[in-house]
Amino acid sequence: MNSTRIIGSYLSPYVRKVLVCLELKGVPYQVDPIVPFFGNDEFSRISPVRRIPVLIDDHVTLADSTVICEYLEERYPSPSIYPQGAANRARARWLEEFADSRMGEVLIWGLYNQVAIRRAVWGEAADADLLKKVYEQDIPHLLDYLEQQVPAQGWLFDEFGIADIAIASFFRNAQFARFAIDAERWPLAAAFVTRALAHCSFAKLKAFEDLIQRVPPAGQREVLMAAGAPICPQTLGVAAPRRGILKI
Ligand SMILES: N[C@@H](CCC(=O)N[C@@H](CS)C(=O)NCC(=O)O)C(=O)O
Numbered sequence: 001m002n003s004t005r006i007i008g009s010y011l012s013p014y015v016r017k018v019l020v021c022l023e024l025k026g027v028p029y030q031v032d033p034i035v036p037f038f039g040n041d042e043f044s045r046i047s048p049v050r051r052i053p054v055l056i057d058d059h060v061t062l063a064d065s066t067v068i069c070e071y072l073e074e075r076y077p078s079p080s081i082y083p084q085g086a087a088n089r090a091r092a093r094w095l096e097e098f099a100d101s102r103m104g105e106v107l108i109w110g111l112y113n114q115v116a117i118r119r120a121v122w123g124e125a126a127d128a129d130l131l132k133k134v135y136e137q138d139i140p141h142l143l144d145y146l147e148q149q150v151p152a153q154g155w156l157f158d159e160f161g162i163a164d165i166a167i168a169s170f171f172r173n174a175q176f177a178r179f180a181i182d183a184e185r186w187p188l189a190a191a192f193v194t195r196a197l198a199h200c201s202f203a204k205l206k207a208f209e210d211l212i213q214r215v216p217p218a219g220q221r222e223v224l225m226a227a228g229a230p231i232c233p234q235t236l237g238v239a240a241p242r243r244g245i246l247k248i
Helices: 013-025 041-046 065-075 086-122 128-149 162-176 187-197 200-212 217-226
Strands: 004-007 029-032 054-056
Touching (some): 013 065, 013 086, 013 162, 013 200, 041 054, 065 086, 086 162, 128 187, 162 187, 162 200, 187 200, 200 217
Parallel strands (some): 004 029
Antiparallel strands (some): 004 054
16 A cells, blocks of 8 residues: 655645645645644654655655655656656756745745744744845746746646646745735736646645644644545654754
8 A cells, every 4th residue: 555645734835846746646645744843853864954845655755845756756657747858857847946946045935934934933023124125126036037937828848747836836835925926017927826726736735725824833733634634643743843954
């Protein structure tokens, strides 16, 4: 029996990337929905930089969303989440990398962390100067780039895949921080993100995300279980948070 376990909160864009891939490939899984700062010593052992997601299955333990998605592609090749041909595959990986690195820096560390995590986990106020720069410079800059990349209809490559998933996943967290793309200034990017987040693989997860968005980390697991989410019986979560290891 397959026993794929994903460690990490439904609210993380990197976890969401992996869950969408599992949904697309029809791989059954269970989630230990911890916010990474609340991981125990076992979490430190399997994720040495204390980041989510972690995948644990009968073959391997992996602690990086890109590596996990590539593994899922190789172990469960159909349907494929990468396009055909060397150039398209490379471009898909580049867009995924752009999402994970620069969009993560701007939309997670710059925006979501300031607006949500700092208060919910650490009881700290947002950094107003950083937020101003994020809204006025960083987000427009990355949207200018995406506006040149995304198609007017459909997906980045022939089938819905890793590049679409990675980009859309970060904008879901921007939504949590009440940011909406200005559709007059970036019409293609706005429509693309709306289209991708409406895909059934994202929509299924959205129901669980909506339920826990305003629930403190300690209560999220129970809310998810009550709603029928595939929550695993054991958890690597503890009550007191620890500061992260990496800065970005
Ligand atoms: N390169 C990693 C990045 C994962 C990541 O940054 N996850 C965030 C959650 S959204 C995290 O665990 N942050 C905790 C920390 O940095 O201390 C991946 O793609 O999986």
